[in-house]
Amino acid sequence: KAGVTQTPRYLIKTRGQQVTLSCSPISGHRSVSWYQQTPGQGLQFLFEYFSETQRNKGNFPGRFSGRQFSNSRSEMNVSTLELGDSALYLCASSLDRDYEQYFGPGTRLTVT
Amino acid sequence: GESVGLHLPTLSVQEGDNSIINCAYSNSASDYFIWYKQESGKGPQFIIDIRSNMDKRQGQRVTVLLNKTVKHLSLQIAATQPGDSAVYFCAENRGLTGGGNKLTFGTGTQLKVEL
Numbered sequence: 001k002a003g004v005t006q007t008p009r010y011l012i013k014t015r016g017q018q019v020t021l022s023c024s025p026i027s028g029h030r031s032v033s034w035y036q037q038t039p040g041q042g043l044q045f046l047f048e049y050f051s052e053t054q055r056n057k058g059n060f061p062g063r064f065s066g067r068q069f070s071n072s073r074s075e076m077n078v079s080t081l082e083l084g085d086s087a088l089y090l091c092a093s094s095l096d097r098d099y100e101q102y103f104g105p106g107t108r109l110t111v112t
Numbered sequence: 113g114e115s116v117g118l119h120l121p122t123l124s125v126q127e128g129d130n131s132i133i134n135c136a137y138s139n140s141a142s143d144y145f146i147w148y149k150q151e152s153g154k155g156p157q158f159i160i161d162i163r164s165n166m167d168k169r170q171g172q173r174v175t176v177l178l179n180k181t182v183k184h185l186s187l188q189i190a191a192t193q194p195g196d197s198a199v200y201f202c203a204e205n206r207g208l209t210g211g212g213n214k215l216t217f218g219t220g221t222q223l224k225v226e227l
Contacts, residue, residue, distance in 0.1 A: 004155075033213050043156070043201065043217040056214040090155050097213050098144045098163070098205060103155035 002027065004093050004104035012110045018079040021107045025072050025093030031055075032074040033101065034066060037088040046089075049074055050096070078109075086111045124224045131189040133221045135202035138183060144205040146215070147176060147187045151198045159187070159200075189223075197225045 005024045013019050025032050033056075034046040045058040049068035066076040072093075078085055088108050092101040125131045137145075143164040148156035160171045162178050162185075169176050175188040185202050199222050203215040 031213055033215070035215070042219055043203075043215075045214050045216065048213050050212070055212040058214070092155075092213075092215075094213060100158050100161060101146070101213060101215065102158055103148075105155045 004091055004102055006089075006091050006104040006107050008107060009105065010108045010110075012112060013081050014112055015081055015083060017081050018077060019081060019109060020075055020077045021089055021091075021109075023074045023076075023091030023093075023104060025074070025091075026102055029093035029095055029102075030072055031094045031096055031099075031101075032068055032072060033092045033094075034074070034076050035090040035092065035103075036060075037090060037106070038086075043090070046076065081111045083111050085109065120221055121219070122222045122224065124226055125192050126226050127192060127194060129192055131187075131192045131196070131223060133187045133189075133200050133202075133223065135185040135187075135218050136183060137185065137202075137204055139204065139206070140180075140183065142204040142206065145176070145178065145185050146203045146205070147174075148201045148203060148217075149196075149198045150201065150220075156201060192223075192225050194225050194227065197223055199223070 007022045031050045033048040037043045048056040052068045063079045068074045088106045090106045092103045094101040146161040147159040150156045160176050162169045162176045173190045177186045199220045201217050201220045203217045206214045
């Protein structure tokens with residue numbers, strides 16, 4: 001079974017721009033979660049989608065948004081990029097709550 | 113506030129020895145815990161999980177112990193190998209009551225295996 005895939009793997013953007021990251025979950029998984037990982041803050045939860053609905057949300061500003069499609073693929077968008085948004089963005093998928101969450105390799109975003 | 117943390121930022125062990133990585137949590141309502149391993153340049157890899165109705169769970173060369181009384185979690189790795197070198201995170205699921213995933217991660221322990 002194929003794992004979680006994320007595209008692109010690396011991205012360089014300029015302050016003020018916006019970016020869209022994509023995540024394809026493991027086949028059959030309906031829950032997709034997004035996390036931000038930085039050296040200073042560690043791994044932080046952004047949001048979770050289940051059956052195209054946002055089910056949980058972390059403490060990030062409204063510039064961070066996401067969505068999920070009917071095939072469970074998910075995208076996250078960050079608008080008006082700031083230098084502090086430079087991070088590894090990770091996507092994880094699972095069947096539902098309290099099932100194993102499997103992570104993708106992440107998208108490394110650098111904001112200059 | 114509520115938190116999940118790890119006791120040591122770095123742990124060095126000799127190849128073949130057993131490793132014990134500890135984690136403390138503060139939310140007594142937490143009911144699902146997971147250990148992840150993250151190698152450089154990769155996403156976290158699921159190792160083992162445990163629910164609050166269990167005290168111990170074993171996998172291949174790994175054992176997780178849960179002590180709800182003192183809100184402590186540990187990961188034991190038997191016969192540690194060079195390939196075990198990585199950062200280890202404990203996480204708890206704090207999704208909405210009755211549903212959802214929202215992992216809260218500890219700060220991580222860097223495990224270094226010395227030959």
